[in-house]
Amino acid sequence: MSKIIEANNLTKIYGEKETSVTALDDINIEFRENEFTAIMGPSGSGKSTLLHCLAGLDRPSSGKIFLKGNDIATLNDKELTKIRRDSFGFIFQAFNLIPTLTAEENITLPASIAGRQPDLEWVKEVVETVDIADRLTHRPNELSGGQQQRVAAARAMATKPEVIFADEPSGNLDSKSSRELLTFMKSVVEELNQTIVMVTHDPYAASFAGRVVMLKDGRIASDLEKPTQEEIVAEVTALTNA
């Protein structure tokens, strides 16, 4: 499997000298095509920061980030925005949708702002996969939390991005909705050949992923391939006590 996104010596320091916080400390990591990776770690370990840097939402203090071999850490705002629009998809923990737009308009929003006609065949397939076909004309406030997150997931996929970034996507959902969303995300990787990088602190959510990366104090503590939920829990406990 080929590498899609890769971070070399990635460091992120917030604040000035005395009060500075090193959120990411010289991280080297790569994500491969068609892989579902969960990033875990205690609160404050740098999960979100890593995701933001990889996704071009934040700039690293030093180090490089390659998207299919091209360094994106040095791009200007406009170029970076274009990459987010065309190559990345996003699912956030909350407030994923524009309240004034219908579900359908939200899903096709990235295409619309690019001034492109969305690939309707593909959108239809995605919509059916996330099972919100009957909710397309509704506005976000008429949808349940789970439905909103699934619409967000559909939006993230609608442009066939290289990578989908998700930050605690199921963090606000009840267990049933949570399971539905994660199942869907997993099937997206397996059936529709997508690549997902997901931040979570929940071992159950992480168990849907094929790879789990543990962070601690801004460094990679472990990198597990196909762990079971028990293995994950054990690792988290070990990390927390260490």
Place this chain on the structure above:
Amino acid sequence: MFGFTKRPLFLIAWKNLKTYPVRIFLTTSSIILGVAVIIASNIFSESNKSAFDNLFSGIYEGIDLVVQPVQEDFAQGFSGDGGQGPISFEVKKIPDEKIKEIQDLPGVRAAWGEVIGFAQFIKIVDGETVLLSNGFAPTFGTAWDSSEYAKQWTLLEGRAPLNKKEVVMDTVTAENFEFDIDDKVTVLAGATPATFTIVGIADSAFAAGGATFALFEFRTAQQLLDSTGEVNLINVVVEDNFDVTDVKNEITDIDSENLNVINAQEAAAEQADSIKQGLDFFNTILNVFAGIAIFVGAFIIQNTFRILLLQRTKELSLLRALGTSKRQIYRLVISESLFMSIIGSGLGIGLGIGLAVAVKEGLQYFELGLPDGPLVLTSEAAITGLIIGITVTILSSLLPARKASQVSPMEAIRDSVSTPRRKSLFTRLVIGIAVSSIGFIMLFGVLYDFLDLPTLSGLQQVGFGAGIVFVGISIITPSITKPFVFLFDRIYILIFGILGKLATENSKRTPRRTASTASALMIGLTLISLANVITTSFKAQAESLIGEVILADYQVGAANVFASPGIPTGLANELMELDEVTKLSRTRATVVGYNERPLILGAVDETVFDLVKTDDIAGTRKDFLKQNALGILKQTAEREELQIGDEVLLTIPEEGQLTFTVSYIFDWTTQPPAEFFVLLENSSFFSEESLDTELYFNVNEKSDVLEEKINSIVAEYPGVEIRDEEGLVEEANNQIQLLLNVIYGFLSISIFVALFGITNTLSLSVYERTREIGLMRAIGTYRKQIRRMIFIESSIISIFGAALGTGLGIFFAWSLIQTLADDGFTVFAVSISQTFMWIGISIIAGVIAAILPAIRASRQNILEAISYE
């Protein structure tokens, strides 16, 4: 420093303001502007008042009494009362001998004559005659002061004129047209121009208004200004130990029938007073505009306060949670508004002073000479400005303060800035419809004659009705925001795609806010389009009138009726010799005596009835061709009770008495040149030297070549001007447009104020959508696109306000013109180009207002927007 330290809320209020200077500026911008206009107009009129005081005391400086000839009522036209109708050219004067007589009276220290007439400086530039004048001000010729007591003129350079070939020029004219001592200058006084040498440059209070003055040696002045052996008035200085009133009576006794003696100092005060009244009127108009700005301002202050307080919901609710009472919050907000209003009004006064200085400089630059003098700011004006500014600001903050005080302590803990759901707009709609219906009924009641309220004139009823309609529509606007934006939806989405959709959705999201922001703009646009339609209609009316009544291709007349008594007859002859001239009519006029009173007798060619629109009242133009036939104006016939066949005895100068028979009564539809008319052919008593007052003529075919030819002929006669129909229409239009531009200038202040409202609303809208905008940026929206979205949103607000205002203004103007139909206003015309120009200006203003919020939105930190704690 403030002694408020024992009162923590005042401290918080003060700190808040110190921390957010921009906030003060945004909130009080409208107050600053309104107060500034009040102050500026006040300074302006006060300063001019004191300048006019100085001017008139300057004119009468050192003089105790002024002796004037008693004028016939009929000649008033000349002395400035400017009544309608033909003006008499005969002004009574005082014979020279009277000066001596007065001088010899006991108690008279000095008496000297003054000669005033019309004289025009002329410059020949590249073979063309240019009449030199300062704007619209008149051009005078007068005698150089002949007494050592005279203080009216001060020589700045050179010396007094001593002979027939010398002249002194006023300094403003000399400066403007670059004349110096020893230069030659041509002066047109009477019919023939003559050349003089400038021997002096002088200044006087007389020249302060911009009039040009040519000062001649005394005898020369008398000769040139048609006053040989006569003077226009006599100035008298009374001996110190004599009573002015006694001397006044003595002089009157010399010839009480022909002499009128006035006390110079009283006259100075009186004349200054009458001008001051005019200035007061102007001041009132300016204050009305300031009032409009402040009214719009009140809307905006209220809006801004609500917005600012909404942004501080968390802070306020924290205060509440910490145990601050509702009442204290209320007071906190009010004291903030008090600080703001003081600062705002203060800035307004400062800006007003600046504005007054700028206006003064501007007027001086354009040479619309108002008398010089220092700028005066009265303490009353300053206090009025301060009080208005403070009161309006505090009143406007009452409601928002109340709302703010009701914030729940829980709000601080919740994470949301969303506005609570408000009452439905339905009640508002019903009230608005009810109110505007009342207005419509009042208005249409007059137009369609079904309702006539007692004590109100038709015009007043329409005016009040329009006002009530306006209030009603203002109440309705929030309810019609959605349908209005809906109309635009499709178009905006077609043009701007998803950004258009987002922008229109946002405007619909807060209809109240969109509407109240648009209302501020609506007020200005209503007045602007009202002014636009009214003046456009007047223009169209004038155009159709001129087209109706002037049948001639060209009209020739004096360029400045005061400077030249008429047109040398050679011009008519030269024109008639042209093959292209098909028809020409001459008009001459002279003063004749009728029933012991002076009247103007005109002599015309028969062709005048083809070239000027006249309506037969009795008799026909055929009857007018007979010997001794007299044509008379309809209104003169009515006044003098004359009928066809009546005999009329006229006393004609240098001819004696002649009897005429009234044979034709007609209506002269433009300004008539005389009251009685005879045929020029039949009137040997109009000698060949006499001057034509007006020429009308037609040509076989208008062309540029012909026009050039005619112009070159006319150019040989200085002081004569040729106009064609277009020229007349243009002249009328220019005057109307000038007035309109002044009104536009003032009303644009209200647009300017509305602009701040748009900025505030958009800022809030951006603030409320922090997350939304962050999300859009995260998923790949360019900064440029975010900015565009805000611009689009702003354009919706401004189009909404402009469309409503324009619609209302046009409707009000239509109603007004309908009401005035009985007074002869029949034309309703809308200038489409100006209408769209103002809508365009509103949209541009809206976009300008959106610049700051748009930049802020596009710079928003993405991570802050999407982070969730």
